[in-house]
Amino acid sequence: MSAEANQSGNFIKTIIQDDLEQGRHDHIVTRFPPEPNGYLHIGHAKSIFVNFGMAEAFGGDCTLRFDDTNPEKESQEYIDSIKRDVEWLGYEWKGPVRFASDYFDRLYEYAEELIRNGHAYVCSLDPETAASYRGTLKEAGKNSPYRDRSVEENLDLFRRMRAGEFAEGEHALRAKIDMASPNMNLRDPILYRIRFLHHHQTGDKWCIYPMYDFTHPLSDAEEGVTHSLCTLEFEDHRPLYDWVLENVTPPCRPRQIEFARLNVNYTITSKRKLMRLVNEGYVDAWNDPRMPTLSGMRRRGFTPASIRQFCDMVGINKTGGTVDLGMLEHAIRDDLNKHAPRAMCVLHPVKLVLTNYPEGQRESLTVPVHPQDESMGTREVTWTRELYIDQNDFAEVPPRKWKRLSPGNAVRLRGGYVITCTDFVQDDEGNVTEIHAEYDPATLGVNPEGYKPKGVIHWVSAETAVDLELRLYDRLFGVENPGADKERDYIEDLNPENLVTLYGCKGEENLAEPRRDIAYQFEREGYFFFDPEVSDGDRIVLNRTVTLRDSWAKVSGQ
Known part of the structure; x- marks a missing residue:
């Protein structure tokens, strides 16, 4: 039985089961909606596992949609890498790959609907002043002086924004909700902003772009999503998610449900921080085997089954916390011990x-x-x-x-x-x-x-031995919570021994053409996976996936 089909006892499954039994839905639709502004990491694996796993458990569908509302940070490279990672994990999305930009025309119509119903207005405060009007967690915000513009004026200005008549930052479309709300997300949030940027999907058609909190619920609705499953940081955004759907006429009303995100010790998953590691040369690329990205793990020799098993071991709940990296390493060892061929x-x-x-x-x-x-x-x-x-x-x-x-x-x-x-x-x-x-x-x-x-x-024969270059990878960071000390740069937390390269290693003759689908177990040394990215001609490079020692299993009693 797959891990997805065995997700018993999690609260999301209970909610969906109840919705089906009460007749609220007869077919379940979920979605995985990454932003194409970086490579997927181990934290995303849990979101993939949850969304695709819930759809699979109930015979439903899961779509893949890129929330591409910020073209400044997005690229085709990231789109391609995300598709590869989802497929590598063994999941198949329903229908074609979707983009939030597919709905830009429809989203614009929804925005005009909000204006006509008196729920949105064009604000002409500059960004700095608008931010100061927002207030604080202890103090209410104050209304924009442009909040009571007429419907006609708002429609005119919004259409002129779309036509490119104004500079960036000169105007923004905002929801008219409550500047005194204790939830900062409801203090007249921005729905559209002016950005003269070329978009990787729509080209130069648009010079105004919708914000994520406006785009997301409506994209879900356009795709017929029944359950919008996301991590806990979106819990405070749920009232805005619901407000948007309540104040327009969408084809359906998805339900947002939050679960705890996956945090692993000795690891960072901030795309900004990971990008710095790449740009400043601390690692070779996004798919460097030291990176917590799925492409890096694939290159290191992690298996899709082991990552899915790890997500199943972590479970689905509302409680946050940090998972021991040893649990992931245990899942890798457990899978490879059963399936990895042996070699000397x-x-x-x-x-x-x-x-x-x-x-x-x-x-x-x-x-x-x-x-x-x-x-x-x-x-x-x-x-x-x-x-x-x-x-x-x-x-x-x-x-x-x-x-x-x-x-x-x-x-x-x-x-x-x-x-x-x-x-x-x-x-x-x-x-x-x-x-x-x-x-x-x-x-x-x-x-x-x-x-x-x-x-x-x-041992190996001196006559038939194959020369190998072995890369011994260890944890990228040497401290349990990288970056926790705000007085020092998180770069200082890097493990200086995260990579040791051994040259002139001798392998048995069967390694002259190593397998590319699974790691080998080398006796007493660990599991090693062929790296086609750097191997060339007679140079054969294998990356150590994981050592043989499993301290987590001993501690946890596995």
Whole structure:
């Protein structure tokens, strides 16, 4: 059963179920309405999960609509990236991709309807003065001197605004609600402003643009949305959402319902702050694997199923709070542990010479692709006289309870033979540069009586090894709540070890053409995913998706 179909007990599902049972709706329509002014991040994943998941749970539809009312910050790049991310997460929107700009003509008609009914007026206060008239949370605002213009004058001025006769900031269309309202959003909010900007969808047709709080409820209505599901920061905007729909004649009356947004520690999701990281070169791009963007997570090797599972684990509620990043990492590990193929890779290679193995001889050893899933089949690895093992798997003087290779001790090489260390070579600085050992030809797949190798280590053939560049990604920020200290720049909270690059790593021959659909598990090292963005020719780059250690599962008792 999918996570979407298993969303039991959340309050939104209860509301929708009641609406259906009471006959208020016979078909559920939701929507995902991102602004195309940046890439989607992990916080958006929950909104996608909720809107598409609720529609799926009730056999309804979910549309994808771009709220493109601010062309100054929007671009086709962001539109394309958002579509890719939604599709990658495994969701399919109903009908064509929609834009709020599709409804600009209709929105203009609604605006004139408000004017004719005495619910909107053209205000000629400059922006600074208008802001001062708005009041504060403790003090009521005061009416604009232009609030009582006649309907005829307002219509004339508004039409001339549309015709481009006035400069930016010279006039604005405002709702006539209540300047003394305790809800600041109801103090005669701006509905339209003059902006001489080229729009990525409508070109130069418009020089006035509707504001988000006016556009959103009417776009929902035009699309037949039954439940407008959004995060808690829009709760104070709901009275304005309802006011707009009550004072025009829309085709339907959607219901806005708010849920807690997804906040994750060690993470920021402010588009402005993320954009700064990109523009100032702290990361390479929006899809940098260190970024909390969905495109960055995809490039790092996160799976759609794991992100959906994470959203399901977080749950849908009204209570805000911060989720432990370890929960997301646990969801990734849980999914990859079940589905990731295994491969051997030596991150810090040192040569191992089997002195009693014939020179020039090769053997093909068969090992499982996944030790717990026989359906994934087997793979072949090559055994030769000269191999590579990891420097960390050898100790000249082994510590207590050492279970890897040391002089005079035996270990099994994963999927191969038992070997015993006989000697090693050091350089002038005391670094081990070569290890000598003997293999026991009677130990392939078995432990003869009396043999008790202390451990199993991974290896690759020196003859067939593939050179790899591995990028070890860690948390982008080194503090739990980046930017919480207002006395310092949040850039100072970046983790200086968020990326360590290892060159000259040695992988088994099956990594010469790595899979591009899922990460590999490298024994004891973590999960690694091929990065086509930077790999080129013989340069093969894999990004570490996540380590194998799962501290969150231990803490949470999973």
